[in-house]
Every structure is written in structure tokens, then in C-alpha cells.
Amino acid sequence: MPGILPPARRPCPLLLLGESEDLTVIRSHLRGHYRSLGARSRRLRFMSELSTEALDRLADRAEPELLLELVEDGSVRAVLEAYATSPGHVEVAISVEDPYQGQGLGRALFEEGLVVLAERGFKTADLVCLRENTALLRLVSQAGARMRTEDGEVYSEIELHRALDQVRTPEPQVLTPAVQ
Numbered sequence: 001m002p003g004i005l006p007p008a009r010r011p012c013p014l015l016l017l018g019e020s021e022d023l024t025v026i027r028s029h030l031r032g033h034y035r036s037l038g039a040r041s042r043r044l045r046f047m048s049e050l051s052t053e054a055l056d057r058l059a060d061r062a063e064p065e066l067l068l069e070l071v072e073d074g075s076v077r078a079v080l081e082a083y084a085t086s087p088g089h090v091e092v093a094i095s096v097e098d099p100y101q102g103q104g105l106g107r108a109l110f111e112e113g114l115v116v117l118a119e120r121g122f123k124t125a126d127l128v129c130l131r132e133n134t135a136l137l138r139l140v141s142q143a144g145a146r147m148r149t150e151d152g153e154v155y156s157e158i159e160l161h162r163a164l165d166q167v168r169t170p171e172p173q174v175l176t177p178a179v180q
């Protein structure tokens, strides 16, 4: 069962699905979320306008270290995925359902995600996005990311201890009992 985190700056419940979670639950959440993304969001998230079948396959193979979900209007509307790449390092991807973009959900989830990852002992978080992805670039640059561009893609590395100084420094904790 996912844990619930206290609300961040926005009064949105956050659900944390971690290593204690059944991978099939995590994958089914990802499947549903990926399917909700429109063509543009799919391109921005996956660097390619993947078909629903291709997204299903990706979700069914995913093994994230953790999944942080943001609930709005009674359902999960945004997801942050974190994949451990080497000791202390994690690759992060984030996506918000199309009708909910541009309302601050991405920022709330991203900032909470950085806090949770730092608490878990990760030192850096890497993100990759297209150069045209202004919203994501705002988030990572304001978190103090080191960035380099290659073939139209921007590779960002965030030092988590530095980023937390620039976002916020709460003490997130998983509350029980969990609900969904």
C-alpha cells in the first residue's frame, strides 16, 4: 500500500510507492498514467510519440526505485518516477496529465520528489528533456541543475543537497495508515 506524504506547497495529497510495493501495482499505475498522456506530452516525456501499445510495454518492464504520485480531484494526475542508476545517483522523469499541466502540480511534485530522494540518500538526480521543454527546464534550472545540450536534448544533473536549499526543506514523512 502506498504511503501518504503531507502536502507540499500545494494542498495536494502525495502517494509514495516504494520498494515495499508490489511491482505489478507500480506498473499498473504507470500504465494508466502513460495512457492518459496526449501526443505532445508523450513526445516530451519519451522523446518520441509512442503508441499506446509501446507505452504499455514500457510500463510493464519498468522497475522504478520509487514512484511519487500527486492526487488532484480524487485521482492521480501527476507521476514522478525515479530509477537508481548507480550508487547515490538516480534518474528522474516526471509527467502531468494534459488538462492539469501549467497549474503548479509539476513543480509541487518535482520539489517534493527532490526532498524524498535526498532523504533516501541519493546525491544526484539526472533528467533528460527536449530543448523545447520550457516547463521542465524552468524546474531543473531553478533547482540549480548543471545542464548540457546534445542533439536537441538537455541533460540535467541536480545536486540534491544544493537543490533543497533552493526549493524547501520540510521533513516529509510517510504517514500510515495508507489509503489510495
Ligand SMILES: CC(C)(COP(=O)(O)OP(=O)(O)OC[C@H]1O[C@@H](n2cnc3c(N)ncnc32)[C@H](O)[C@@H]1OP(=O)(O)O)[C@@H](O)C(=O)NCCC(=O)NCCS
Binding pocket: 040, 041, 042, 044, 045, 046, 092, 093, 094, 095, 096, 097, 100, 101, 102, 103, 104, 105, 106, 107, 108, 127, 128, 129, 133, 134, 135, 136, 138, 139
Ligand atoms: C514538464 C511538466 C512535468 C511540468 O509540470 P506542470 O505542472 O505543467 O508545470 P508547472 O505548472 O508546475 O510549472 C512549472 C514551471 O514551468 C512554467 N511553465 C509551465 N508550463 C509552461 C509552458 N507551457 N511554457 C513555458 N513555461 C511553462 C511555469 O510557469 C513554472 O515556472 P514558474 O514557477 O517559475 O512560473 C509537465 O508540463 C508535463 O508533464 N509535460 C509533459 C511530460 C514532460 O515533458 N516530462 C518531462 C520529461 S522528464
